[in-house]
Amino acid sequence: MIPLYHDLSEETVLVVGGGAVGRRKALNFAEEARVVVVSPAFDDRLVEAAAEDDSPIGLVRAAPNADSVSAWVDRVDPALVVAATDDPAVNAAAEAAALDAGRLINRTDVSGGRDPGSVVVPATVADDPVRVAVSTGGRSPALSKALRERIGAEIEGAGAMAELTGELREELSAAGVDPEIRREAIRRVVRSEGVWKGLQKGRSKARIEADNVIEEVVDR
Ligand SMILES: C[C@@]1(CC(=O)O)c2cc3[nH]c(cc4nc(cc5[nH]c(cc(n2)[C@H]1CCC(=O)O)[C@@](C)(CC(=O)O)[C@@H]5CCC(=O)O)C(CC(=O)O)=C4CCC(=O)O)c(CCC(=O)O)c3CC(=O)O
Numbered sequence: 001m002i003p004l005y006h007d008l009s010e011e012t013v014l015v016v017g018g019g020a021v022g023r024r025k026a027l028n029f030a031e032e033a034r035v036v037v038v039s040p041a042f043d044d045r046l047v048e049a050a051a052e053d054d055s056p057i058g059l060v061r062a063a064p065n066a067d068s069v070s071a072w073v074d075r076v077d078p079a080l081v082v083a084a085t086d087d088p089a090v091n092a093a094a095e096a097a098a099l100d101a102g103r104l105i106n107r108t109d110v111s112g113g114r115d116p117g118s119v120v121v122p123a124t125v126a127d128d129p130v131r132v133a134v135s136t137g138g139r140s141p142a143l144s145k146a147l148r149e150r151i152g153a154e155i156e157g158a159g160a161m162a163e164l165t166g167e168l169r170e171e172l173s174a175a176g177v178d179p180e181i182r183r184e185a186i187r188r189v190v191r192s193e194g195v196w197k198g199l200q201k202g203r204s205k206a207r208i209e210a211d212n213v214i215e216e217v218v219d220r
């Protein structure tokens, strides 16, 4: 499986099943998308999240069976369906309905043997705009979670580094610096211990360190 980052803003995600797993998926996707959860009962924390002002999460109390779940796909018109009930027959029907309608499907109750269009949700950790996603190919979700916790410490400050170097590459481009020299300068900045340390002290410290690194390659 090849990891891809998918922009779900302006899209709707349909979560079938509102238990602990449905709640985790709903909260995750609600960071970006509208989320509709269809279930006969809901996890308490999901109810709280849906009750917040301007919550992107909508709860619909219903218990579709294997025959009627496709009607919810038609009605909600989601980009992605998450099958998160504790009934494998309903989850399988949700999968079939999503694939029939040409939508993505996340089966939460199976690990291997996926059809095209079937996606897994990785463990993710972010220092925005930097995001790292971990999957074990469905083999060990608990390991994905444990690795995610370790990687969190590793990427501290990466968001600020992304912002700084994003700005520098724009400035160097605008100044007409030869592209190969610009790339070398940026590659050195992201590997510079001095710049990483500078970021801990603040943006302007980091900027001074970065300018020193850039001076080594760019004639300005
Ligand atoms: C295939 C996949 C499909 C999908 O959901 O996309 C899937 C499937 C299954 N998970 C199961 C169990 C657990 N899942 C977790 C946790 C997470 N599971 C997530 C993803 C995935 N889970 C996809 C593969 C990811 C990969 O490739 O590694 C994470 C990463 C992302 C998320 O869901 O948000 C999230 C961590 C979030 C975080 O970062 O915190 C824990 C740990 C815990 O709860 O503490 C346990 C218990 C311990 C264990 O079993 O490992 C079971 C067995 C159910 C049963 O026993 O009946 C199945 C079904 C099966 O394996 O058949």
Ligand SMILES: NC(=O)C1=CN([C@@H]2O[C@H](COP(=O)(O)OP(=O)(O)OC[C@H]3O[C@@H](n4cnc5c(N)ncnc54)[C@H](O)[C@@H]3O)[C@@H](O)[C@H]2O)C=CC1
Pocket: 016, 017, 018, 019, 020, 021, 022, 038, 039, 040, 041, 042, 043, 062, 063, 064, 065, 084, 085, 086, 087, 090, 107, 108, 109, 110, 141
């Ligand atoms: N992907 C993952 O990370 C994990 C997946 N699982 C799998 O996910 C499934 C769900 O796990 P939990 O959320 O812990 O179970 P749960 O029992 O807490 O939640 C199941 C939810 O589905 C709802 N439901 C039942 N029939 C329904 C129907 N016909 N239509 C809509 N909703 C219906 C129930 O009301 C309940 O809210 C498990 O069966 C397991 O196979 C379990 C743990 C982790």
